[in-house]
Amino acid sequence: SQQGEEDPQALSIQEGENATMNCSYKTSINNLQWYRQNSGRGLVHLILIRSNEREKHSGRLRVTLDTSKKSSSLLITASRAADTASYFCATPTHEFYFGSGTKLNVKP
Amino acid sequence: DGGITQSPKYLFRKEGQNVTLSCEQNLNHDAMYWYRQDPGQGLRLIYYSQIVNDFQKGDIAEGYSVSREKKESFPLTVTSAQKNPTAFYLCASSIVGAYTEAFFGQGTRLTVV
Numbered sequence: 001s002q003q004g005e006e007d008p009q010a011l012s013i014q015e016g017e018n019a020t021m022n023c024s025y026k027t028s029i030n031n032l033q034w035y036r037q038n039s040g041r042g043l044v045h046l047i048l049i050r051s052n053e054r055e056k057h058s059g060r061l062r063v064t065l066d067t068s069k070k071s072s073s074l075l076i077t078a079s080r081a082a083d084t085a086s087y088f089c090a091t092p093t094h095e096f097y098f099g100s101g102t103k104l105n106v107k108p
Numbered sequence: 109d110g111g112i113t114q115s116p117k118y119l120f121r122k123e124g125q126n127v128t129l130s131c132e133q134n135l136n137h138d139a140m141y142w143y144r145q146d147p148g149q150g151l152r153l154i155y156y157s158q159i160v161n162d163f164q165k166g167d168i169a170e171g172y173s174v175s176r177e178k179k180e181s182f183p184l185t186v187t188s189a190q191k192n193p194t195a196f197y198l199c200a201s202s203i204v205g206a207y208t209e210a211f212f213g214q215g216t217r218l219t220v221v
Binding site for chain 2: 030031033035040041042043044045048050088090092094095096097098099100101103
């Protein structure tokens with residue numbers, strides 16, 4: 001399948017620190033997306049980066065994409081306790097496949 | 109307000125019973141999806157549909173069935189053939205196209221008692 005795989009599986013940081021999580025995928029893509037899931041809730045779309053883009057910013061989020069390495073990274077700067085959630089990447093084609101996610105814990 | 113609604117939020121089922129989970133969207137999206145999520149795990153695709161009266165199996169379709177009689181609705185039936193149905197079920201929808209995002213409902217937590 002087209003699913004991406006996120007790493008690390010879990011990440012624990014202090015408020016104010018930056019959080020970086022990675023996504024690797026196997027096949028060619030036309031875009032890669034990052035989603036966030038608060039505990040017990042649905043996923044929420046964060047950001048989409050196209051295959052011809054290398055970097056994209058949205059507020060405190062920075063996404064990079066390296067198609068030669070088939071990998072992407074999501075950086076959350078100046079993290080807050082409210083950023084505590086699971087983060088997933090997706091490389092959609094006709095459907096959306098998600099990996100196992102990175103569980104981020106931001107300690108106040 | 110546009111959105112995607114799943115009901116009920118919590119559902120209890122006795123072993124051997126079929127149960128149907130509801131998913132309705134008013135976003136005018138052609139594509140709809142069902143996922144299963146086990147505790148601490150990622151999402152696994154059960155079924156998806158890109159057009160009314162048509163749907164495809166995902167990775168874990170066994171023990172589940174769906175219908176797509178209306179664009180707005182994509183109900184999921186968990187049948188008695190599903191051996192371990194206790195899980196969190198998520199429904200999503202999207203526009204069909206290359207650069208679209210998925211919109212998710214708030215999920216239904218199914219527990220077999």
